[in-house]
Structures are given as C-alpha cells and as structure tokens.
Amino acid sequence: xxxxxxxxxxxxxxxxxxxxxxxxxxxxxxxxxxxxxxxxxxxxxxxxxxxxxxxxxxxxxxxxxxxxxxxxxxxxxxxxxxxxxxxxxxxxxxxxxxxxxxxxxxxxxxxxxxxxxxxxxxxxxxxxxxxxxxxxxxxxxxxxxxxxxxxxxxxxxxxxxxxxxxxxxxxxxxxxxxxxxxxxxxxxxxxxxxxxxxxxxxxxxxxxxxxxxxxxxxxxxxxxxxxxxxxxxxxxxxxxxxxxxxxxxxxxxxxxxxxxxxxxxxxxxxxxxxxxxxxxxxxxxx
Amino acid sequence: xxxxxxxxxxxxxxxxxxxxxxxxxxxxxxxxxxxxxxxxxxxxxxxxxxxxxxxxxxxxxxxxxxxxxxxxxxxxxxxxxxxxxxxxxxxxxxxxxxxxxxxxxxxxxxxxxxxxxxxxxxxxxxxxxxxxxxxxxxxxxxxxxxxxxxxxxxxxxxxxxxxxxxxxxxxxxxxxxxxxxxxxxxxxxxxxxxxxxxxxxxxxxxxxxxxxxxxxxxxxxxxxxxxxxxxxxxxxxxxxxxxxxxxxxxxxxxxxxxxxxxxxxxxxxxxxxxxxxxxxxxxxxxxxxxxxxxxxxxxxxxxxxxxxxxxxxxxxxxxxxxxxxxx
Numbered sequence: 256x257x258x259x260x261x262x263x264x265x266x267x268x269x270x271x272x273x274x275x276x277x278x279x280x281x282x283x284x285x286x287x288x289x290x291x292x293x294x295x296x297x298x299x300x301x302x303x304x305x306x307x308x309x310x311x312x313x314x315x316x317x318x319x320x321x322x323x324x325x326x327x328x329x330x331x332x333x334x335x336x337x338x339x340x341x342x343x344x345x346x347x348x349x350x351x352x353x354x355x356x357x358x359x360x361x362x363x364x365x366x367x368x369x370x371x372x373x374x375x376x377x378x379x380x381x382x383x384x385x386x387x388x389x390x391x392x393x394x395x396x397x398x399x400x401x402x403x404x405x406x407x408x409x410x411x412x413x414x415x416x417x418x419x420x421x422x423x424x425x426x427x428x429x430x431x432x433x434x435x436x437x438x439x440x441x442x443x444x445x446x447x448x449x450x451x452x453x454x455x456x457x458x459x460x461x462x463x464x465x466x467x468x469x470x471x472x473x474x475x476x477x478x479x480x481x482x483x484x485x486x487x488x489x490x491x492x493x494x495x496x497x498x499x500x501x502x503x504x505x506x507x508x509x510x511x512x513x514x515x516x517x518x519x520x521x522x523x524x525x526x527x528x529x530x531x532x533x534x535x536x537x538x539x540x541x
Numbered sequence: 542x543x544x545x546x547x548x549x550x551x552x553x554x555x556x557x558x559x560x561x562x563x564x565x566x567x568x569x570x571x572x573x574x575x576x577x578x579x580x581x582x583x584x585x586x587x588x589x590x591x592x593x594x595x596x597x598x599x600x601x602x603x604x605x606x607x608x609x610x611x612x613x614x615x616x617x618x619x620x621x622x623x624x625x626x627x628x629x630x631x632x633x634x635x636x637x638x639x640x641x642x643x644x645x646x647x648x649x650x651x652x653x654x655x656x657x658x659x660x661x662x663x664x665x666x667x668x669x670x671x672x673x674x675x676x677x678x679x680x681x682x683x684x685x686x687x688x689x690x691x692x693x694x695x696x697x698x699x700x701x702x703x704x705x706x707x708x709x710x711x712x713x714x715x716x717x718x719x720x721x722x723x724x725x726x727x728x729x730x731x732x733x734x735x736x737x738x739x740x741x742x743x744x745x746x747x748x749x750x751x752x753x754x755x756x757x758x759x760x761x762x763x764x765x766x767x768x769x770x771x772x773x774x775x776x777x778x779x780x781x782x783x784x785x786x787x788x789x790x791x792x793x794x795x796x797x798x799x800x801x802x803x804x805x806x807x808x809x810x811x812x813x814x815x816x817x818x819x820x821x822x823x824x825x826x827x828x829x830x831x832x833x834x835x836x837x838x839x840x841x842x843x844x845x846x847x848x849x850x851x852x853x854x855x856x857x858x859x860x861x862x863x864x865x866x867x868x
Contacts, residue, residue: 289651289654340834341833345598347654347785347789350654351782351785351786351789351833352829355825355826355827355829356826357826358822359826359830360826362821363823365822366819366820478659482652482655516666517666517667520659520663520666521663524659527655528644
C-alpha cells in the first residue's frame with residue numbers, strides 16, 4: 256500500500272473520528288462532565304439509521320436528520336432530568352452517574368436490537384485517482400461528517416444559543432447574571448452533543464458495521480481525540496480526530512491493526528502528561 | 542482510642558468470623574458468595590485508600606487486579622507454588638503501580654480519571670497483543686489447586702479473607718497515622734496541603750501503591766481459583782466502576798463503608814443475576830442512579846437516628862389513630 260493511500264484512509268477515518276468526538280468535547284468543555292453515555296449514543300444513532308433504512312428503504316441521508324433530532328430530544332431529557340442535578344458535584348459523581356445511565360441504555364439496546372453487527376450497505380463502487388482507491392460510500396461519509404462539523408461550528412459562532420453556550424463555558428456565574436438560563440443551556444449543550452453523536456453513528460453505519468459492543472470503543476476514541484486535540488471547541492476535535500485517524504492508519508500498516516489502538520492510547524497517555532491541554536486546546540478546562 | 546473506633550473493630554471482627562464459618566455450616570453456593578464478598582470487600586477497601594481518603598477519582602483497580610491475575614497465573618505455570626505466586630503478584634503490581642503512579646498522579650480531576658481508565662485499557666491491550674507470553678485472546682489455563690472442591694473453596698475463602706483483613710488493617714493504620722491526615726488534607730485542598738509542607742507527591746504515591754497491592758493479590762488468587770483467565774474477563778470495564786460504586790454505596794472515606802457497600806452490592810447482584818439475567822446491566826445502572834440521587838454519602842452516612850425516630854413516630858401515630866377509632 257502506498258503512502259498516499261494510507262494517508263487518504265487516515266484522513267477519511269479522521270473526519271469520522273472528529274464527528275464522533277465533538278459532542279464529547281463539548282459536554283466536557285461546557286458542563287465539565289465526562290459523558291460515559293457518548294459511545295452508546297453513537298451506537299444508538301447507527302442502529303436507528305440501520306433499522307429505519309432496512310424497514311423503509313428510504314435513503315439514509317434523509318434518515319440521518321430524523322435520527323439526529325431523536326437523539327437531541329433524548330439528550331435534552333437525560334440532562335434535564337438527571338445530570339443537571341449533579342452537574343456541580345465532583346468528577347467521581349458525574350462520571351459514575353453517566354456510567355450508570357449508560358449501563359441502562361446499553362442493556363436496552365442489546366435487548367431490543369441484539370448485538371448483531373448491522374450496516375447500511377450503499378454499493379456505489381470505488382473511485383481511483385492519484386494512486387488512491389477509495390469506496391464512494393466512505394467519501395460520502397466523510398462529506399457528511401465534514402458538513403456536520405461545519406454546521407456545529409457555525410451554530411456555536413453565530414447563533415444566539417451558540418453564543419450563550421460559549422458564554423456559559425467561559426463563566427457560568429457571569430452568564431447567569433447576564434440573564435442566561437444556565438440549566439437550559441446545559442441541557443441544550445448535552446442535547447447538541449447527543450445529536451452530533453447520533454449523526455456520527457448514522458454516518459458510521461453507512462461505512463462500517465455497527466454493534467452494541469462498539470460503544471466502549473467509540474468512547475475510548477472520544478477520550479483519546481479530546482486529549483490529543485484538546486478541549487474547548489470544534490477545532491480541537493477536528494485536529495485530534497484527524498491526528499488519531501492518520502496515526503492509526505500508519506500504525507496499522509507498521510505494527511499491525513490490533514496494535515494500532517494501543518499506540519493511540521499510549522500517545523494519549525504521553526500527551527496527558529506533557530501537554531494536558533492538547534494540541535490546540537484552551538487552558539483552564541480541567 | 543475512642544469508643545466508636547473500638548466498635549468498628551468489633552463489628553469487623555465479628556463479620557470476618559461470620560464469613561469464615563461459611564464452609565462449616567453452609568453449602569457450596571453460599572461459600573462461593575462468601576468468597577465473592579471477601580474478594581470485593583478487599584477491592585473496595587483498597588480503592589478507599591486512594592478514592593476515599595484522597596478523593597482522587599481512580600478507576601485503575603481493574604488494571605491492578607488484571608495484572609495480578611496474569612502475574613499469578615504465569616508464575617504458577619512456570620512452577621512457582623501457588624502461595625508464593627500470590628505474594629509475587631502483589632509485589633509486582635506494587636512495583637508497577639509505583640512507576641505508573643509517578644506518571645498519572647501528576648494529573649488532576651477529569652484528567653486523572655481518564656488517565657486511570659486508560660491504564661485499564663492499555664494493560665488489557667498489552668496483555669492481549671503479547672500473545673507469545675500471555676496466550677492473547679485465547680487466555681491461559683492456571684494449574685488447579687490441590688484438594689477436593691469443598692476444600693479448595695474453603696482455602697480460597699480463607700486466603701481472600703486474609704487479604705480482606707490486611708486491606709482493612711491497612712485502612713485503619715492509614716486512618717490513624719500522619720499518612721491518613723495528609724491524604725485527607727489533599728482531599729480538602731491539595732494546593733493548601735502542599736503549601737503547609739505536606740509532601741503531596743509522596744503521600745499520593747504511597748496511597749496509590751497501597752491501593753494496588755491488594756487487588757494484585759486478589760487477582761492472582763482469583764486466577765488460581767477459577768483455573769482459566771482471559772483479557773476480557775480480567776480487565777472487565779464493569780469492575781472498573783463496580784469497585785468505586787461499592788465503596789460509595791457504603792460510604793467512601795470511612796472504614797466500614799466499603800465493607801457494608803461490597804456486601805450489599807454482591808447480594809443485590811446475586812439476587813438480580815438469579816432472577817433477571819437479561820436485565821442485569823440495566824439493574825446495576827439503576828442502582829448507580831439511585832445511589833447518586835438518594836444515598837450520596839453512602840449507607841453509613843444516612844441519619845439512622847432520624848429515620849428510626851420518624852418510623853416510631855409514624856407507628857405511634859397509627860396506634861393513636863386506631864385508639865381514637867375505637868372510641
């Protein structure tokens with residue numbers, strides 16, 4: 256396999272990874288909560304997309320927004336009913352609570368969807384260019400992931416709610432004094448994160464098979480990406496995602512695919528120690 | 542020594558005695574539960590040293606337990622007697638935790654939590670990809686302990702109880718010495734503790750190592766008991782969170798909290814495993830949610846006097862109601 260091919264694979268994987276990690280990074284940065292539910296949200300998005308596609312035959316590109324909205328509602332409800340109540344508690348409490356909620360969601364998914372791998376198969380063939388061969392469905396997935404990432408960036412930068420989220424992230428007390436309803440912003444942030452996770456799951460299901468067992472894997476990736484890229488916004492997740500995608504792609508060829516994940520984790524541990532704010536992260540989100 | 546701490550020691554002594562009597566009066570199934578209780582109590586007490594006293598959100602107990610499983614198994618496979626292999630596992634894991642502690646304890650808050658979770662995953666990945674030594678995903682067979690099955694389970698129970706008692710004694714010693722005082726200071730405010738001259742790095746590493754050696758030993762004994770280990774079982778993500786949840790269920794940072802928590806959790810788990818196998822994970826999740834919302838300080842920190850008074854008030858009210866109805 257040539258250099259260009261490995262790099263291209265890494266970039267495609269990296270954009271998907273960025274999409275996976277963005278919501279996790281947002282919740283961590285704004286709510287100061289490590290959301291253990293994140294991996295299951297992604298799997299849920301993938302499964303819902305698959306079952307909607309398999310039972311109706313509608314194009315998954317149309318199903319994706321519907322699934323994303325469903326996850327938004329679920330995320331808002333979970334944050335409003337549970338996590339908001341302990342959001343200022345120590346890490347141990349919030350992390351344990353989200354893990355408990357994840358156990359419930361995971362169990363529900365294995366019962367209702369079973370652990371069979373499911374994939375939306377879009378057979379569009381391959382494209383060959385510049386010595387790189389790439390299945391078209393992966394390119395579509397990459398395009399969707401980039402569109403979603405760009406949309407979130409625009410929402411945070413320009414919309415009212417986006418500005419409010421950024422304000423809460425900077426200083427929650429000051430934001431409350433300015434008349435921002437902090438609890439509502441928290442719930443909305445968590446809901447946006449769930450929406451992005453659901454959409455990422457939908458995109459993932461178009462490219463790779465999804466099973467419930469992947470929820471832990473996705474969560475692990477989100478950890479690594481956030482630590483590599485740093486918290487604090489879309490750019491961190493994008494840089495971290497691309498970095499991890501490219502690292503894994505090359506590590507897979509050099510030391511074998513089963514060790515590629517270990518390399519990712521080792522890099523994360525190393526970065527945690529030498530530069531906990533990540534490559535492009537903002538200081539102060541601890 | 543205050544009366545309250547004497548009471549703690551008496552309660553613990555009676556509890557150890559009760560568990561130790563299990564093989565003489567109860568059947569195989571109950572002995573297995575007793576082993577489970579002793580094992581998880583030892584783990585929860587170990588976690589208590591770093592998580593309870595120091596307040597560091599450590600999730601690496603499963604890493605130490607898993608490494609202990611493998612070191613014990615590999616030592617036994619190369620001909621080392623079981624007892625020696627267990628001690629070796631504890632010592633090895635102690636060394637590993639010393640080296641790792643120097644690295645991860647530089648992290649704080651969320652970053653420490655993630656770093657400690659990463660330790661579990663990295664250990665699992667290293668063990669599963671180092672197939673030539675560890676058997677990889679196929680796992681390892683561990684030489685069986687000699688003796689008839691009831692004798693073996695009694696032996697395992699006594700060894701686990703021994704580790705549990707050692708872990709408890711360590712908690713008591715930490716609680717009553719400068720180390721415990723220093724760790725509590727770190728929990729309150731690490732920067733301030735540092736400023737008044739507490740060597741926080743040394744204290745934290747000591748707590749981390751103490752919280753690692755017992756899981757190392759427990760893992761090795763577990764490996765000898767079940768006779769077969771593999772990476773997914775030894776480094777279970779559920780163990781990672783189960784152990785802190787047990788300690789918090791009883792009351793983190795207290796001496797008897799992890800004991801009460803581990804017992805309650807294992808019993809709940811047994812009941813749910815037996816009746817709702819398919820929903821096991823969801824029920825555990827629900828326990829966690831209930832714990833966080835209704836028992837934030839654990840069972841031991843409940844205001845028992847108030848609850849009893851309220852109950853007696855209610856029953857009094859009921860009896861006066863009945864009395865007035867008769868008139």
